[in-house]
Amino acid sequence: MTRLDPSLLAAFAPEFATGCDRLATAADAAGAARALDALRGMAGAFGIASLVALIKAATTALDPFDATVTAVHAATLRARSAAIVAAGRDVAAIRILIVDDSALMRRLLREILAVEPSLHVVAEAADGAAALALMAEHTPDVTLLDIEMPVLDGFGVLRQRALAGGGGAVVVVSSAAPPGSPAAILARRLGARAVVGKPSGAVSPDLARRSGAAIRQAVRDAVA
Structure with a gap:
């Protein structure tokens, strides 16, 4: 897969982690949806397909809203983004x-x-x-x-x-x-x-x- 620019990833990582924190602490489906929209925008701007797919799955899981399930998706997104930053490229499942x-x-x-x-x-x-x-x-x-x-x-x-x-x-x-x-x-x-x-x-x-x-x-x- 195409390697991602290290300097851009360095800027991406803390912003995406903050977005994951907002998702993990969302109190309702509307708050979680806003956090996911922001995460989708960041992942899409970088062309990171695996994150986009995970965000889509998390969005589907919002109905009905379950804070525990949302927190699991936030942890998955955080772990995947950390692996991507470490590898310098998108990573598979x-x-x-x-x-x-x-x-x-x-x-x-x-x-x-x-x-x-x-x-x-x-x-x-x-x-x-x-x-x-x-x-x-x-x-x-x-x-x-x-x-x-x-x-x-x-x-x-x-x-x-x-x-x-x-x-x-x-x-x-x-x-x-x-x-x-x-x-x-x-x-x-x-x-x-x-x-x-x-x-x-x-x-x-x-x-x-x-x-x-x-x-x-x-x-x-x-x-x-």
């Missing part, structure tokens, strides 16, 4: 590989990620060996990795990935490695960018409500 032996958990994770149009699932794996093959095939930006799996567990995936010099970031999502536990510390030492615990066990229908925002934020932070 975050490409994600889901690795979990539970079909239900894989579906729940897909639903969690689908809330944000910038998060795109490129493949899924039910065990660690399949995960390594898909990492090589798809080169995802982020892999959401379970720990307890057949064939090869998450620690094995992290070790083999380190030996192979695999690209992309890994976010561990597992009930076997709650944040701060010895297992979580080991996962971080083996290269995991973040660890997010599954609430209520390995198969938890309340995951989207209780941990969805944390998982999406970990994905965004992993590529920041």
Whole structure:
């Protein structure tokens, strides 16, 4: 993609961040719409297509107005603009590989990620060996990795990935490695960018409500 002028991006970044703050704190749909209009104008003036697309999705989500959802879109826009400034060019959606032996958990994770149009699932794996093959095939930006799996567990995936010099970031999502536990510390030492615990066990229908925002934020932070 065409590189953007660094001096112009330096001026763009703080103004766009301020616009994201206005969006995040909007008290109603009218206020959010005004903030989005201003953000759209800035993104359009620079020809940053990915931001324009995200702003369009956020605008669609204003009816009905939900302050929490609006704040999520503001965080997504801020993270994407920061990535664009760092790269000096527009950046594509975050490409994600889901690795979990539970079909239900894989579906729940897909639903969690689908809330944000910038998060795109490129493949899924039910065990660690399949995960390594898909990492090589798809080169995802982020892999959401379970720990307890057949064939090869998450620690094995992290070790083999380190030996192979695999690209992309890994976010561990597992009930076997709650944040701060010895297992979580080991996962971080083996290269995991973040660890997010599954609430209520390995198969938890309340995951989207209780941990969805944390998982999406970990994905965004992993590529920041």
